[in-house]
Amino acid sequence: MSTFKAPKGTFDLIPPFSATYLAVRDAISAPLRKSGYGYVETPGFEDVNLFARGVGESTDIVTKEMYTLTTKGGSHLALRPEGTASVLRAALEANMHKAGGLPVKLWYSGSYYRYERPQKGRYRHFSQVGAEAIGAEDPALDAELIILADQAYRSLGLREFRILLNSLGDKECRPVYREALQTFLRGLDLDEETLRRAEINPLRVLDDKRESVQKQLVGAPLLKDYLCEECKAYHEEVRALITAAGVAFEDDPKLVRGLDYYTRTTFEFVHDGLGSQSAVGGGGRYDGLSEMIGGPALPSVGWALGVDRTVLALEAEGIELDIPAATSVFAVPLGDEARKVLFGLVTRLRKEGVATDFSFGAKGLKAHMKSANRSGARFAIVAGERDLAEGVVQLKDMESGEQTAVALDELVETVKARLA
Numbered sequence: 001m002s003t004f005k006a007p008k009g010t011f012d013l014i015p016p017f018s019a020t021y022l023a024v025r026d027a028i029s030a031p032l033r034k035s036g037y038g039y040v041e042t043p044g045f046e047d048v049n050l051f052a053r054g055v056g057e058s059t060d061i062v063t064k065e066m067y068t069l070t071t072k073g074g075s076h077l078a079l080r081p082e083g084t085a086s087v088l089r090a091a092l093e094a095n096m097h098k099a100g101g102l103p104v105k106l107w108y109s110g111s112y113y114r115y116e117r118p119q120k121g122r123y124r125h126f127s128q129v130g131a132e133a134i135g136a137e138d139p140a141l142d143a144e145l146i147i148l149a150d151q152a153y154r155s156l157g158l159r160e161f162r163i164l165l166n167s168l169g170d171k172e173c174r175p176v177y178r179e180a181l182q183t184f185l186r187g188l189d190l191d192e193e194t195l196r197r198a199e200i201n202p203l204r205v206l207d208d209k210r211e212s213v214q215k216q217l218v219g220a221p222l223l224k225d226y227l228c229e230e231c232k233a234y235h236e237e238v239r240a241l242i243t244a245a246g247v248a249f250e251d252d253p254k255l256v257r258g259l260d261y262y263t264r265t266t267f268e269f270v271h272d273g274l275g276s277q278s279a280v281g282g283g284g285r286y287d288g289l290s291e292m293i294g295g296p297a298l299p300s301v302g303w304a305l306g307v308d309r310t311v312l313a314l315e316a317e318g319i320e321l322d323i324p325a326a327t328s329v330f331a332v333p334l335g336d337e338a339r340k341v342l343f344g345l346v347t348r349l350r351k352e353g354v355a356t357d358f359s360f361g362a363k364g365l366k367a368h369m370k371s372a373n374r375s376g377a378r379f380a381i382v383a384g385e386r387d388l389a390e391g392v393v394q395l396k397d398m399e400s401g402e403q404t405a406v407a408l409d410e411l412v413e414t415v416k417a418r419l420a
């Protein structure tokens with residue numbers, strides 16, 4: 001125990017639990033990597049205005065949850081609360097949209113920061129894997145991303161998740177709907193803050209979780225009744241493509257998301273085993289974001305899946321990932337001479353690509369073998385003075401317990417053959 005603890009709302013990832021995180025990140029990114037998405041990494045902080053303009057001045061993320069700071073040089077920065085604005089900024093800065101064909105397809109993985117009230121599944125530092133397809137307006141691209149996320153969750157063995165789908169319209173039809181919704185909301189019995197929200201960002205009121213508000217929203221106008229012909233056709237095609245791919249989804253006409261940049265397709269992945277923080281991931285189209293941050297018109301679509309909540313979803317479904325032991329061979333030296341010889345063998349095995357570890361520190365055979373067991377290694381190499389005098393080491397199969405003497409100069413090949 002030290003004087004310090006991880007800050008409120010954060011936690012450390014330590015072995016063996018951390019291996020699950022790596023496996024989840026790997027499983028989520030695997031379908032992307034095989035579908036033409038290139039890896040992108042951006043800084044953990046950005047100009048605060050990128051998020052203010054991109055994510056939206058009136059969103060909770062920007063008004064309440066951003067970690068902002070002023071540097072000694074006077075720059076106003078924010079720890080990134082989400083990935084899309086940064087990735088788009090990076091793609092524009094590098095002129096990726098001019099370099100080759102569109103869309104520019106990128107995936108990322110990293111830490112995000114929001115000053116939220118911590119609870120299970122909601123942290124101040126969390127981890128996401130995301131994907132962005134920049135610069136194409138094509139329903140097949142929206143469908144691709146939804147299908148790849150579904151594939152990622154399924155590859156982890158998850159079954160109890162649902163995909164909620166909606167269209168938020170575009171700059172033609174949404175303003176008309178916004179007006180209609182605002183008129184409706186003004187007639188309700190709402191508290192002052194909610195009324196204020198209705199003026200600034202009325203769609204967000206639909207997302208209000210309170211029973212007293214939801215009750216009054218029963219007759220609210222729905223965006224689907226206001227979609228223009230183009231948005232309607234676009235949405236129908238997305239639905240048809242996902243359906244044809246055998247991916248089940250639910251139409252959720254009240255789905256809005258906490259970020260202002262979404263247009264047309266929006267979706268959320270929810271898991272029924274997670275209680276109140278049920279959204280494991282979400283995304284959608286953001287056709288206007290590029291222009292909002294000073295770029296050209298670049299219709300785009302993307303998603304971000306939360307790694308922390310995906311791990312909680314695995315726990316909720318009782319799924320244990322099959323994570324192979326990190327170490328294949330564990331070397332146990334008995335005596336000083338054996339330490340030198342076995343340490344040399346360990347280095348050789350590692351060079352040959354065999355995952356090998358060494359029993360460090362002066363300890364007795366029993367403690368050494370305990371370390372070997374704990375490592376999960378398939379084989380232990382044990383050697384004492386008598387073995388070395390005979391030019392052999394003992395190769396012990398940790399599963400069967402069976403032990404054989406192997407000549408020193410044949411050990412590497414023998415181990416490789418038995419592991420194959």
Ligand code: AMP
Nearest residue numbers: 121122123126279280281282304306309
């Ligand atoms: P959002 O950018 O809010 O749509 O979030 C996308 C996904 O990131 C969510 O579905 C969650 O899985 C995850 N996420 C967002 N905020 C948090 C948080 N504070 N703690 C843990 N996970 C989060």
